[in-house]
Amino acid sequence: xxxxxxxxxxxxxxxxxxxxxxxxxxxxxxxxxxxxxxxxxxxxxxxxxxxxxxxxxxxxxxxxxxxxxxxxxxxxxxxxxxxxxxxxxxxxxxxxxxxxxxxxxxxxxxxxxxxxxxxxxxxxxxxxxxxxxxxxxxxxxxxxxxxxxxxxxxxxxxxxxxxxxxxxxxxxxxxxxxxxxxxxxxxxxxxxxxxxxxxxxxxxxxxxxxxxxxxxxxxxxxxxxxxxxxxxxxxxxxxxxxxxxxxxxxxxxxxxxxxxxxxxxxxxxxxxxxxxxxxxxxxxxxxxxxxxxxxxxxxxxxxxxxxxxxxxxxxxxxxxxxxxxxxxxxxxxxxxxxxxxxxxxxxxxxxxxxxxxxxxxxxxxxxxxxxxxxxxxxxxxxxxxxxxxxxxxxxxxxxxxxxxxxxxxxxxxxxxxxxxxxxxxxxxxxxxxxxxxxxxx
Amino acid sequence: xxxxxxxxxxxxxxxxxxxxxxxxxxxxxxxxxxxxxxxxxxxxxxxxxxxxxxxxxxxxxxxxxxxxxxxxxxxxxxxxxxxxxxxxxxxxxxxxxxxxxxxxxxxxxxxxxxxxxxxxxxxxxxxxxxxxxxxxxxxxxxxxxxxxxxxxxxxxxxxxxxxxxxxxxxxxxxxxxxxxxxxxxxxxxxxxxxxxxxxxxxxxxxxxxxxxxxxxxxxxxxxxxxxxxxxxxxxxxxxxxxxxxxxxxxxxxxxxxxxxxxxxxxxxxxxxxxxxxxxxxxxxxxxxxxxxxxxxxxxxxxxxxxxxxxxxxxxxxxxxxxxxxxxxxxxxxxxxxxxxxxxxxxxxxxxxxxxxxxxxxxxxxxxxxxxxxxxxxxxxxxxxxxxxxxxxxxxxxxxxxxxxxxxxxxxxxxxxxxxxxxxxxxxxxxxxxxxxxxxxx
Numbered sequence: 096x097x098x099x100x101x102x103x104x105x106x107x108x109x110x111x112x113x114x115x116x117x118x119x120x121x122x123x124x125x126x127x128x129x130x131x132x133x134x135x136x137x138x139x140x141x142x143x144x145x146x147x148x149x150x151x152x153x154x155x156x157x158x159x160x161x162x163x164x165x166x167x168x169x170x171x172x173x174x175x176x177x178x179x180x181x182x183x184x185x186x187x188x189x190x191x192x193x194x195x196x197x198x199x200x201x202x203x204x205x206x207x208x209x210x211x212x213x214x215x216x217x218x219x220x221x222x223x224x225x226x227x228x229x230x231x232x233x234x235x236x237x238x239x240x241x242x243x244x245x246x247x248x249x250x251x252x253x254x255x256x257x258x259x260x261x262x263x264x265x266x267x268x269x270x271x272x273x274x275x276x277x278x279x280x281x282x283x284x285x286x287x288x289x290x291x292x293x294x295x296x297x298x299x300x301x302x303x304x305x306x307x308x309x310x311x312x313x314x315x316x317x318x319x320x321x322x323x324x325x326x327x328x329x330x331x332x333x334x335x336x337x338x339x340x341x342x343x344x345x346x347x348x349x350x351x352x353x354x355x356x357x358x359x360x361x362x363x364x365x366x367x368x369x370x371x372x373x374x375x376x377x378x379x380x381x382x383x384x385x386x387x388x389x390x391x392x393x394x395x396x397x398x399x400x401x402x403x404x405x406x407x408x409x410x411x412x413x414x415x416x417x418x419x420x421x422x423x424x425x426x427x428x429x430x431x432x433x434x435x436x437x438x439x440x441x442x443x444x445x446x447x448x449x450x451x452x453x454x455x456x457x458x459x460x461x462x463x464x465x466x467x468x469x470x471x472x473x474x475x476x477x478x479x480x481x482x483x484x485x486x487x488x489x490x491x492x493x494x495x496x497x498x499x500x501x502x503x504x505x506x507x508x509x510x511x512x513x514x515x516x517x518x519x520x521x522x523x524x525x526x527x528x529x530x531x532x533x534x535x536x
Numbered sequence: 537x538x539x540x541x542x543x544x545x546x547x548x549x550x551x552x553x554x555x556x557x558x559x560x561x562x563x564x565x566x567x568x569x570x571x572x573x574x575x576x577x578x579x580x581x582x583x584x585x586x587x588x589x590x591x592x593x594x595x596x597x598x599x600x601x602x603x604x605x606x607x608x609x610x611x612x613x614x615x616x617x618x619x620x621x622x623x624x625x626x627x628x629x630x631x632x633x634x635x636x637x638x639x640x641x642x643x644x645x646x647x648x649x650x651x652x653x654x655x656x657x658x659x660x661x662x663x664x665x666x667x668x669x670x671x672x673x674x675x676x677x678x679x680x681x682x683x684x685x686x687x688x689x690x691x692x693x694x695x696x697x698x699x700x701x702x703x704x705x706x707x708x709x710x711x712x713x714x715x716x717x718x719x720x721x722x723x724x725x726x727x728x729x730x731x732x733x734x735x736x737x738x739x740x741x742x743x744x745x746x747x748x749x750x751x752x753x754x755x756x757x758x759x760x761x762x763x764x765x766x767x768x769x770x771x772x773x774x775x776x777x778x779x780x781x782x783x784x785x786x787x788x789x790x791x792x793x794x795x796x797x798x799x800x801x802x803x804x805x806x807x808x809x810x811x812x813x814x815x816x817x818x819x820x821x822x823x824x825x826x827x828x829x830x831x832x833x834x835x836x837x838x839x840x841x842x843x844x845x846x847x848x849x850x851x852x853x854x855x856x857x858x859x860x861x862x863x864x865x866x867x868x869x870x871x872x873x874x875x876x877x878x879x880x881x882x883x884x885x886x887x888x889x890x891x892x893x894x895x896x897x898x899x900x901x902x903x904x905x906x907x908x909x910x911x912x913x914x915x916x917x918x919x920x921x922x923x924x925x926x927x928x929x930x931x932x933x934x935x936x937x938x939x940x941x942x943x944x945x946x947x948x949x950x951x952x953x954x955x956x957x958x959x960x961x962x963x964x965x966x967x968x969x970x971x972x973x974x975x976x977x
Contacts, residue, residue, distance in 0.1 A: 114829070118686050118829060122686070122688070125688055126685070126686065128753065128869065129685065129753050129867070129869065130685065130867045131866075131867045131869065132867075226683070232827075232829065232830035232831065232833065233683075233830075233833055234679050234682065234683020234684065234833075237678065237679075237682055237683050238675050238678075238679060238683070241675065241678055241682075241851060241854070241855055241860070242667070242674075242675020242678050242679070242848070242851050243675065243847065243851065244567070244570065244571060244850070244851050244854045244855075245559050245563070245567065245846070245847045245848075245849075245850030245851050245853075245854065246847055247563070247566055261976065283976075285976065312569065312570050371812075371815060371836065374812060374815060377975060377976035378976050379974075386673075386847065387843075388555070388559055388673070388843040388844065388846055388847035388850070389673035389674075389837060389838065389843070389844050389847040389848075390673065390837065390838045390841075390843070390844055391836075391837060391838070392673065392674055392675075392835070392836065392837035392838075393834075393835070393836035393837065394833070394834070394835060394836075395812065395832075395833065395834035395835075395836070396830060396831065396832060396833035396834065397830065397831045397832070397833075397974070400831075402828075402829040402830070402831070403829065403830050403831055405686070405829055406684065406686045406687055406827065406829035406830040407683070407686075407830075408686075409685070409686030409829070410682060410683050410684065410685050410686050412686075413682070413685045413686065414682055414685075417863045417864070417867065418863060419682070419860045419863055419864070422858045422859060422860055423858070423860070425572075426570070426571045426572045426573075426858065428569065428570070428572065533820075533838070534818060535702065535724075535726065535818035535819050535820075
């Protein structure tokens, strides 16, 4: 079988872009041996053509003029690695209009403007491939779209932000505070100088919107996802939760119930220390998926970084060049917004177990008051933890875990509890997520 | 986009066949909504048309006549789920000759006669898809072929036989003997009445040959795989290993070194209890793959069973119907035997750490003798475990772990040790596999 030559143009010569260039330049022969495709890096566009990069491009490949890519009809695939939702969108639309298939790692853009881009791609008879947008090198999107295609996917639990997982695991193992560990993460390159998008849960929400769209076959928007970040997590709660058998993770959760109602949420979550996701440490990602036929499947690997993400980008380039991406893209038929919107379950309706920590005055009657408020809100206590000894200002931490309860009842109870004179600070509330681990029956 | 109707013929109406029929009949609408494909189960062939099955076929679909499938030109895809390497091979060859694409879960057939079948498929311009042949519902083959296509895969460590993993995990948690746990596994449906192929490691070797062929792009034969089963594993060694921080798993290992030499082996393996594979319990499967760009990726899920395996079969049917399997199959260019054979590393050259247990007479001078023999074979001791107290016949177990040593040196030392008067029974030797877990640097 003869080799097929495919020219690739890259926009964005940062970390991931350098990784992609590195693979395309160094491994062209290996890829050709495996795939019969001769991938050629024809053009790299970046406004900065001066800074040193970890890869040396052949002369004439680097340019700051996007038109060199757009107007070169021999370039079949355009890779957008600029990031953000403004210039990047413009670049993708222009590439599609110029007849290029698009490969991208841009989760924010797809989560916010996916439909418009997909529509444009369909109209131009082109495709958009975005394996690298979620969970870096882990081939999770192709896993869902092809490997699990025979399944009705009912739930997905993911650790999809390496920065947050790095921070939470290090807080857990070292017993250190959020700010301290964040600073270390920044120093060691596991957190951005401005970590807001990661810490806030926003990045995880972007990824969840994309993954859930594909898993459920529905047009999911960012606004459908309830989001709480990890900025207020304290080492005390990680420790108390640990004593009760839980590990704290920032989970991205998508669930579909028997009536096709969809819940989408990103928040700090206590999970059983026996769950496989509890062992996902540092900057690693993992996603557990539940399908009607397959049961539980879990994917684990590096969710970010130059080479892992480049691995996914180049995998997409290969799939686009082979024509498979086009087939899969064409058959992706998402249920439209007017049908999806009524199915989205609001967080108030969530039924979950909860971890609640109250800082209370160490005096008689406190438990009676707490008990009364929980009872009034029909909240049943599952476990209680109060260590002997006193904290600062005669305040002691009381930890309560609940049986499954509706979110709005807990919200109401927390308001009432917060108003008690004996409760010193705003109650801390963290959802306990009982992931239904698949086991031998 | 209009729906495309695709007719499927199934040969073999056993457990997995019933699962496939179930999905095709019950989920045709859901699959059509996701893929634009209208899959129709046109024909099910089995010599037994009488026994009750867990799924009810429409009238006229079940037949004992293979020709009804072969001669029906409207059937595009033939699914072979008969198993075995004789009749099944004949069926696949006939289906290819009749112009059908083939989907199969038959690992033994592919591992033993893959090349001949692939050749026939190429000649007939057809494809063979075999996601279900390895690790059941886990989409591992598509993961390697597409998701990790940009990588040079350097190693793969898999738990790919659910029966063995069920037995070893239960021996570990319950402290029971092999025979006892095997009987329970048979009773509960996790082991066949004749479990030889599983217990011997043969089934894992079949899967390893297929996975390594794809991962390394080489024509790998079953004979290239060194195989040792779990039939002689004792609960004592599981316990002693556990005390030293190890968990016993039957691993299927494929490694490629810097000079492209390939090692392939299936054997009981002590792995660190901190490794993710150590937490894979019961009948579950998992595979850790190491790639040059992606680092470590792990897949986890159900490796067998009616619906998980059916999930993979139907995923393949969809990929074949979409045309993607044909593209991927055509571009699969395996390095031929004459080039591969010199690259296969024999087990004698393996460098590994080893766990050795000797039953020795409890008398002076024993350690001196053991030490002398190990020294003569240039084997360096890493750890020693001898509990106080005596076993039966005044024999006590002495456990020694070694630093990395060549297999042939250990084999020689074991022979010498076995001949000592003070060593009461044949020495037990289990390889320690130090899986290079990818971590944050």
